[in-house]
Amino acid sequence: xxxxxxxxxxxxxLFLFFPVGxxxxxxxxPWKMGLKIAVTAVIGVIFIAVIVPGDPVxxxxxxxxxxxxxxxxxxTTSTAPAPTFxxxxxxxxxxxxxxxxxxxxxxxxxxKSIAAATTTTTRQARFVVYWGHTGDKVHISPNCRTITNGxxxxxxxECKAEGHTDGWCGVCSGxxxxxxxxxxxxxxxx
Numbered sequence: 001x002x003x004x005x006x007x008x009x010x011x012x013x014l015f016l017f018f019p020v021g022x023x024x025x026x027x028x029x030p031w032k033m034g035l036k037i038a039v040t041a042v043i044g045v046i047f048i049a050v051i052v053p054g055d056p057v058x059x060x061x062x063x064x065x066x067x068x069x070x071x072x073x074x075x076t077t078s079t080a081p082a083p084t085f086x087x088x089x090x091x092x093x094x095x096x097x098x099x100x101x102x103x104x105x106x107x108x109x110x111x112k113s114i115a116a117a118t119t120t121t122t123r124q125a126r127f128v129v130y131w132g133h134t135g136d137k138v139h140i141s142p143n144c145r146t147i148t149n150g151x152x153x154x155x156x157x158e159c160k161a162e163g164h165t166d167g168w169c170g171v172c173s174g175x176x177x178x179x180x181x182x183x184x185x186x187x188x189x190x
Contacts, residue, residue: 022043128153131153
């Protein structure tokens with residue numbers, strides 16, 4: 001008798017990997033038919049209980065959170081339809097009133113001005129340099145180890161106006177020049 005034909009292998013596989021255990025039980029074990037049916041039914045019920053979710057309210061849903069906070073029971077399923085959301089109808093040229101068109105144009109103009117201001121701010125932030133209270137070098141990185149006594153920031157012209165005219169720092173700005181800075185901007189700036 002081979003190892004997989006012995007009763008202990010069928011029982012072991014029923015617990016470890018039930019499809020193989022069921023096969024071994026039905027194929028090789030001389031057990032009574034009623035016992036085989038009962039074992040198969042119990043394993044089938046356990047399998048279905050594991051596969052089918054038992055909690056109709058999923059964890060993390062608003063109802064589950066509310067039941068945890070208030071102690072209310074939301075475990076029953078609701079037959080109310082789910083809320084639907086729809087976009088408002090888009091105005092067409094034939095149905096748009098002059099006031100609605102003016103409002104739309106004003107909104108578009110406002111959005112364009114916000115976008116332009118954001119782009120300008122981003123563009124200005126790219127041309128920021130850093131320097132310390134002491135020293136004569138211009139730094140490209142605010143985290144340069146050679147900056148002492150606090151970090152100041154501003155434009156390259158502001159930095160030079162404060163007397164930092166000895167060129168670019170060799171530690172954080174090696175290879176940088178004024179021309180390269182004005183062409184590429186500061187890679188460390190947000």
